[in-house]
Amino acid sequence: MLRLIARRLIFAVVTLWVVSMVVFSAIELLPGDACQAFLGQMAQGKRLENCRTEHNLNAPAYVRYADWALGLSAGDLGKSIKRSKPLEDIIGPRFRNTVILGMTAALVGIPLAILLGALAALYRDRRPDLWISFIAIFCMTVPEFITGTLLISFFSVWLGWLPGIVIMRADAPLLDVLSKIVLPVMTLTLVMVAHIMRMVRTSMIDVLASDFVMMSQLKGVSRLRQVLMHALPNALLPTINLIALNIAWLMGGVLVVEVVFNYPGIGRLSVNAISDRDFPLVQAIALLMASLYVGLNLIADLLALLLNPKLRSRGVG
Amino acid sequence: MGAMVDILKGVMATRSGKIGVVLVTFHLVLALVAPWLVPFDFDAQSAVIDHAGPSLAHWAGLDILGRDVLTRTMLGGREALLVTLFGTGLAVIWGSFFGVLAGYLGGRVDDLIMRSVDIFLAIPWMIFLLLVIASFGNAPMVMILTLGFFYGIGVVRMARAATLEVVVKDYVLAAKARGESTLSIMANEILPNVRDVLMVESAMRWSWMLLAFSALSFLGFGVTPPTPDWGLMIANSRIYLALAPWPVLMPMIALSSLIIGINLTADALAKSLGVDKTTRALV
Amino acid sequence: MTAPLLTIENLSIGFRGPDDQPVFIVREVNMSLAAGETLGLVGESGCGKSSLLLAMMGYYKPGLGRLSGSLSYDGEDPGLISSHQLQALRGGGMALIPQNAGQALTPTLRIKAQMIEVLRLHSDLAPSAWHPRCIELFERVKLPAPEQMLKRYPHELSGGQQQRVAIAMALAGEPNLLLLDEPTTGLDVTTQVEVLALLQEICRDLGTAMVYVSHDIQVIQKVCNQIAIMYAGEIVEMGSRATLLAAPVHPYTQGLLASIPRLHQQTLPRPIAGEMLQPVHRGSSVGCGYANRCLLATDQCQATSPAPRVVMDRWVKCHEVEAAVAGELIRPAQKLLAPALGENLLLAVEDLSVSYQRPSLVRALLGHKPLATVQGVTFGIRQGEILGLVGESGSGKSTILKTIAGLQRSLSGRITLSGTDDLAGPVESRARGCLRKVQLVFQNPDASLNPRKTIGEILRRPLELYFELAPTVMNDEVDALLHRVNLPESYKGRFPGQLSGGEKQRVAIARALAAKPELILCDEITSALDVSVQAAILKLLLDLRADSGVSLLFVSHDLAVVETLCDSVLVLEGGEVREAGLCAEVFKNPQHAYTQALMKAVPIADPRKRKDENDVVHIT
Numbered sequence A: 001m002l003r004l005i006a007r008r009l010i011f012a013v014v015t016l017w018v019v020s021m022v023v024f025s026a027i028e029l030l031p032g033d034a035c036q037a038f039l040g041q042m043a044q045g046k047r048l049e050n051c052r053t054e055h056n057l058n059a060p061a062y063v064r065y066a067d068w069a070l071g072l073s074a075g076d077l078g079k080s081i082k083r084s085k086p087l088e089d090i091i092g093p094r095f096r097n098t099v100i101l102g103m104t105a106a107l108v109g110i111p112l113a114i115l116l117g118a119l120a121a122l123y124r125d126r127r128p129d130l131w132i133s134f135i136a137i138f139c140m141t142v143p144e145f146i147t148g149t150l151l152i153s154f155f156s157v158w159l160g161w162l163p164g165i166v167i168m169r170a171d172a173p174l175l176d177v178l179s180k181i182v183l184p185v186m187t188l189t190l191v192m193v194a195h196i197m198r199m200v201r202t203s204m205i206d207v208l209a210s211d212f213v214m215m216s217q218l219k220g221v222s223r224l225r226q227v228l229m230h231a232l233p234n235a236l237l238p239t240i241n242l243i244a245l246n247i248a249w250l251m252g253g254v255l256v257v258e259v260v261f262n263y264p265g266i267g268r269l270s271v272n273a274i275s276d277r278d279f280p281l282v283q284a285i286a287l288l289m290a291s292l293y294v295g296l297n298l299i300a301d302l303l304a305l306l307l308n309p310k311l312r313s314r315g316v317g
Numbered sequence B: 001m002g003a004m005v006d007i008l009k010g011v012m013a014t015r016s017g018k019i020g021v022v023l024v025t026f027h028l029v030l031a032l033v034a035p036w037l038v039p040f041d042f043d044a045q046s047a048v049i050d051h052a053g054p055s056l057a058h059w060a061g062l063d064i065l066g067r068d069v070l071t072r073t074m075l076g077g078r079e080a081l082l083v084t085l086f087g088t089g090l091a092v093i094w095g096s097f098f099g100v101l102a103g104y105l106g107g108r109v110d111d112l113i114m115r116s117v118d119i120f121l122a123i124p125w126m127i128f129l130l131l132v133i134a135s136f137g138n139a140p141m142v143m144i145l146t147l148g149f150f151y152g153i154g155v156v157r158m159a160r161a162a163t164l165e166v167v168v169k170d171y172v173l174a175a176k177a178r179g180e181s182t183l184s185i186m187a188n189e190i191l192p193n194v195r196d197v198l199m200v201e202s203a204m205r206w207s208w209m210l211l212a213f214s215a216l217s218f219l220g221f222g223v224t225p226p227t228p229d230w231g232l233m234i235a236n237s238r239i240y241l242a243l244a245p246w247p248v249l250m251p252m253i254a255l256s257s258l259i260i261g262i263n264l265t266a267d268a269l270a271k272s273l274g275v276d277k278t279t280r281a282l283v
Numbered sequence C: 001m002t003a004p005l006l007t008i009e010n011l012s013i014g015f016r017g018p019d020d021q022p023v024f025i026v027r028e029v030n031m032s033l034a035a036g037e038t039l040g041l042v043g044e045s046g047c048g049k050s051s052l053l054l055a056m057m058g059y060y061k062p063g064l065g066r067l068s069g070s071l072s073y074d075g076e077d078p079g080l081i082s083s084h085q086l087q088a089l090r091g092g093g094m095a096l097i098p099q100n101a102g103q104a105l106t107p108t109l110r111i112k113a114q115m116i117e118v119l120r121l122h123s124d125l126a127p128s129a130w131h132p133r134c135i136e137l138f139e140r141v142k143l144p145a146p147e148q149m150l151k152r153y154p155h156e157l158s159g160g161q162q163q164r165v166a167i168a169m170a171l172a173g174e175p176n177l178l179l180l181d182e183p184t185t186g187l188d189v190t191t192q193v194e195v196l197a198l199l200q201e202i203c204r205d206l207g208t209a210m211v212y213v214s215h216d217i218q219v220i221q222k223v224c225n226q227i228a229i230m231y232a233g234e235i236v237e238m239g240s241r242a243t244l245l246a247a248p249v250h251p252y253t254q255g256l257l258a259s260i261p262r263l264h265q266q267t268l269p270r271p272i273a274g275e276m277l278q279p280v281h282r283g284s285s286v287g288c289g290y291a292n293r294c295l296l297a298t299d300q301c302q303a304t305s306p307a308p309r310v311v312m313d314r315w316v317k318c319h320e321v322e323a324a325v326a327g328e329l330i331r332p333a334q335k336l337l338a339p340a341l342g343e344n345l346l347l348a349v350e351d352l353s354v355s356y357q358r359p360s361l362v363r364a365l366l367g368h369k370p371l372a373t374v375q376g377v378t379f380g381i382r383q384g385e386i387l388g389l390v391g392e393s394g395s396g397k398s399t400i401l402k403t404i405a406g407l408q409r410s411l412s413g414r415i416t417l418s419g420t421d422d423l424a425g426p427v428e429s430r431a432r433g434c435l436r437k438v439q440l441v442f443q444n445p446d447a448s449l450n451p452r453k454t455i456g457e458i459l460r461r462p463l464e465l466y467f468e469l470a471p472t473v474m475n476d477e478v479d480a481l482l483h484r485v486n487l488p489e490s491y492k493g494r495f496p497g498q499l500s501g502g503e504k505q506r507v508a509i510a511r512a513l514a515a516k517p518e519l520i521l522c523d524e525i526t527s528a529l530d531v532s533v534q535a536a537i538l539k540l541l542l543d544l545r546a547d548s549g550v551s552l553l554f555v556s557h558d559l560a561v562v563e564t565l566c567d568s569v570l571v572l573e574g575g576e577v578r579e580a581g582l583c584a585e586v587f588k589n590p591q592h593a594y595t596q597a598l599m600k601a602v603p604i605a606d607p608r609k610r611k612d613e614n615d616v617v618h619i620t
């Protein structure tokens, strides 16, 4: 068991290391260096030269990678080309906001998705399932920017209940953030619930057809207990990893949601950074997002390991 | 060929399948013939007024620049369809090759491929897409290659999972014991038996890639103005939604109907092929 | 006479087909069971025996339902009582012991939680008494270390232990009726014997009534006093064990008993021609379900369903009872004499060791030897010889076969074919001509044929691979292959899904024959088939050997099958050879204790070998 955990941890660190190399070399491979990209094709002479010396661009790639990687491990994300503030100060609060957004969506979405998925499986091919599945198809097929736009026009333009566009400073206090994220969270949750619900439904249908659920029924166990004690845990266990993987993939949608709602998070920052061609900033954000992903999967792995008796005893033996 | 007809019949046997096929066919045909059907030039500005509502001349009204919304909506899916069709094809081909290979060979090859997949999945794909487009431009070829690459990663996982269910079957062992080559086993024994799952999953992935493409153009990275595109149209007109809903609603309806059509088709396909128990996860 | 515990009248189970025609899984079954009585339901897979058993608990598999008839347990119909009463009945009044206990226990719950669940629902014990009661029950079913067992999860138990837990769980509600659904299928013979002994003991001590469903009449006769034979959804013959086994009347019962291979019987079991029609193919036809295979079938049999009659102290459903009683319907054939075996050793295996562990650098550096599944096995097969490899699961018998086939790497040792071809390496390292000489047939016919290829394509593939043939010759060759395994040529265009299990296995054998092999490796190739079909495959194998002089390596867990078919035998335990020799000698006079134990574990369907105390003929 401990060995398994250790292996997962080592793999997470290795993944991050490889990702950092991929990110770095990908940006190296883009035409022009960071200063050229930022200042434009026409830039030349003194200004370009100054910029290059300031960002140490004249050093060979492996030296710069080593510098960057060493800095990263010491918590130094690097220097923005456009802005003078240290990257930590730019990214920090925005990263916090994105994590709050994502976590809230997950906290609301996952239980809801499990509930709906289980219900749909229990009523397979009957009315509740057809409705849930139909609405799910709708939610997962309509792009976030459309859902977002529709939600804004409904809740803020038409009903006037909630602010449509988030207007706040990136480093606003936590309470301020929480009060403003209702609509963005809703947008993100709809897609997430739809996807996770479908996974839970499939897995639950499998488990409901298994021998041990039938056996529990033939032991005289009540329907509710059959579902809660015998079926659901066994349906969820194999999906934990899948859910984490898909939440991480769906986080790509955070970019769009943040732009739609003008939410000061890391996603909108990255869009701006790319528009500004501020490569060091992009590089740092990409790595942060990757570590978020790795962390999420690590938690899921450990959770699966802890909850699944089969995995647990394999680790012992 | 006969198999394809049978499959289509199976899909058309359900109501959702019928709706789906009709929607998808409508969009595909429209994309092909729209340039000869549109009432106006997509970039022509009506000098008189902008943001006019529907009229006899302009059935769906005009946008902020006074351009005909119907014309732009009819043309707005062409690039998206082109890019995502080829992108999905690319993703499915390379993804299923590596997925089947990993699943069949197992051992070290499997480890290597799957660990690489894990690492690629950790890369924030949306940021990378934007970065590539920002650097190399948004020519369809660039989009096809990058989208095809990132969406193929999920296909690898999916194809491997499907293969793992087949490799344990004795007929694969029998082929191996007979002395068949690896390629022959992959093509003759495994592929025919994972084909159904691959088809359904590809359809789903096509719809997700359309979502990604429209998100890109919404962010301003997908197509270059004034080329009409649904995502871009929504992005440009959405602040005037309360004022003039048509320029937003038209592309919204077009995009959603296409994606819902694909999903309904995929669902019906899965039901009729009996593979509706696949996980159908994004990755 | 007291009122029976369970009565079933005219019960039919099934579903409505596309045009609202009923499709019967179980058809017009009548029976009754008194308290304390034990009834065995015997039938082939798909005959409806499990559906009938589950119906007794008021349960129908999804899609199925009761079409007509009535059921009553203790005066109440389980289909008509409230869900509350039903919950009290299931696990309380009657309890099920399932087929595969490993899958019937919930993987995420500890054994204790699952035991207590039953006690909470079906006993009046105070919570403090639950734990001691669990221990008591576990001791009852002879589980070792009951305290520890309670703390474990299902997957941490062996198959036999899981089955015992399932039995203890069924006993927890102190039921009056135990329903057993093939409780020992999937267990090794030696474990099976122990579980059967336990069940006998429970019946005797607790006086619980029992309905025991199995495909294996030899198991049934060990535990049950009443036997009912089911075929195609109907009970065709029912009576006390002694009368029924001593003189079977129904043509199917006669055929079934004649098709079972038995130890020390010098004759070849006789197959029943054809296979049972599946429910959808039977449709709602009105005739006798056995008519397509019956030697006595008349026009009347096709037209009307026979009415049940009481003959010779039993209940039979057949039009031609008199003819069946009079005629010697099945005459056991003599065992074919083995052809003079060649002197030459075809296959020589010397000191073979195999391990499933991947060779790892770390382990090698640490000096750990990989764990061997097979250790130092040596044997040979002569030309035209059939060698049986017997042993329980984990004995390494399939591993040896896979290694010879090149699907598993050996750790050490030599395997040579005809003295020249080296078979120690994996498939990839072997020349095509060498591959051709050794062919493989698998256990499960459903998995051994690619479902996407036609039978013709499947048979053509080895021909293309090993021989260069003109297309017309190829076609003739495929026809000839089908002919050799007694299948019609028209099967070329069919897909495996359209064939029955026995037919698929014939195709698999034909595919092996296509290569004109010198050695065919058979991995439990009859154990997934029904006995009446198995006998036909055994006969086919003997015929093929007589025709072509091919050698067979026949892996099996069934001693009787091995004795019937093989010339010599190798007994394996834990990856090592325990005993080897000619079948005639080893089976007559087993030397090794393990062989003796294996032989003792074989249940024998011979009524004279068992004492019958309280057989009562019970006829409804």
Ligand code: SF4
Binding pocket: C250, C251, C252, C288, C289, C290, C291, C292, C294, C295, C296, C297, C298, C301, C306, C317, C318, C319, C320, C321
């Ligand atoms: S009724 Fe006819 S077909 Fe059926 S078993 Fe009797 S003789 Fe054979």
